[in-house]
Amino acid sequence: MIPAIILFAATYVLMLTFSKYRPYIALASGLIFVLTSMLPLNEIIPSLDFNVLLMIGGTMGLVQLFIDSHMPERMADMIMDKVPNVQWAAVCLSLFAGIISAFVDNVATVLMVAPVAIEICKKLKTNPVPFIISIAVSSNLQGAATLVGDTTAIMLGSALDMTFMDFFFYHGKLSMFFVVELGAVLSALIVYFVFRKEKGAIPKSGKMTEVTDYVPTVLLFGAIGLLILASFAPDSWNLPAETNGLICCALLVIGLIYNYIRNKNIEAITGPLKAIDLETLGLLVGLFLMIGGISNMGVIDALAQLLAKLGAGNPFLMYTIIVWASVLISAFIDNIPYVATMIPVIAGIAVEMGIDPTPLYFGLLSGATLGGNCTPIGASANITGIGILRKEGYEVSNGDFFKIGIPFTMAAVIPAYILIWVIYGV
Secondary structure: OHHHHHHHHHHHHHHOHHHHHHHHHHHHHHHHHOOOOOOOOOHHHHOHHHHHHHHHHHHHHHHHHHHHHHHHHHHHHHHHHHOOEHHHHHHHHHHHHHHHOOOOHHHHHHHHHHHHHHHHHHHHHHOHHHHHHHHHHHHHHHHOOOOOOOOOHHHHHHOOOOHHHHHOEEEOOOHHHHHHHHHHHHHHHHHHHHOOOOOOEOOOOOOOOOOOOOHHHHHHHHHHHHHHHHHHHOOHHHHOHHHHHHHHHHHHHHHHHHHHHHHHOOOHHHHHHHOOOOOHHHHHHHHHHHHHHHHHHOOHHHHHOOOOOOOOOHHHHHHHHHHHHHHHHOOEEEEEEEHHHHHHHHHHHHHHHOOHHHHHHHHHHHHHHHHHHHOOOHHHHHHHHHHHHHHOOOOHHHHHHHHHHHHHHHHHHHHHHHHHHHHHHH
């Protein structure tokens, strides 16, 4: 395991140090994992999350059609007409992204909301970097609010045989939805503080941008509806793991065909396809290969066993370790394999200690979901948001991200940490 840990750690240091070259560093590291057989050839395909890759690619193309229709500008006009200043525009967009993300994948949420934020910033001639970061971290937060908000929530719900309503009330007690929403309220205060100097009034022109075509908007909101419906599909349907990605790509194909018929030129197809950010996809591929490598080498299993040993015998200490170790680990490791590994570990710990596993499971979900907000490469939504900014000509420094992501994480995790234990642990 030692070579895998060293390579993994060195890669993250390099990615944080040389932010412009993250995709190439991640891909090179993934290739090293493969060439050294730390990730066997037969494990390459299983390591890649094609659902995320297809969903990002498909949604990026849809979003470009959405942008070309001028609908984001119209929505930006509507928001600017209702809020008093830039500060409140940032808070409202952050909360809006969070609400959508409670029901739709975090990455898709960022791709859908970011264009509106970009247009607002263009109109106000202000820096979009803190806007997009706020949207991304807010999306990550709300993924744990409902059974369908995030893959980790679905995994936990399956392990505990939870229904959709169990995320609101579980065994007659307040459940994850209310825990997350408390964090959302406090996190909104962080966004309000970050934009405390943006008190300038937003000019009210009274004019609304004319939307040239409403079909892309229908397709984009259709994607939201279909993603929600797919999350409720019963297991008996045996839908493929890539269902969400296939939905987004299918709608993109429909949009491209419609756009070609409407404009009758090849640019109607190539334009939206060029908008698909290959660097963002490449970065994710590299990260998936790296995580597959350390998982294959037993690093994640060893981490889980270490956590179990550290807190043995004391339920509160065990709960504390699981929450905060999950925050730290998920800042660097994709939370899906980590949560998948920890669920059976927690089940074993609960049996051995003779305790109710609920607070441990909920603490795991809370910490693992929010930990990705600590670093710019800790969650796919963060990577996507930074990719959008890069296409707009903005480079996001580690400092830019940390000053929002870390306080946002603490504002969400600390109340969740306290509330879960008060409800289920005492």
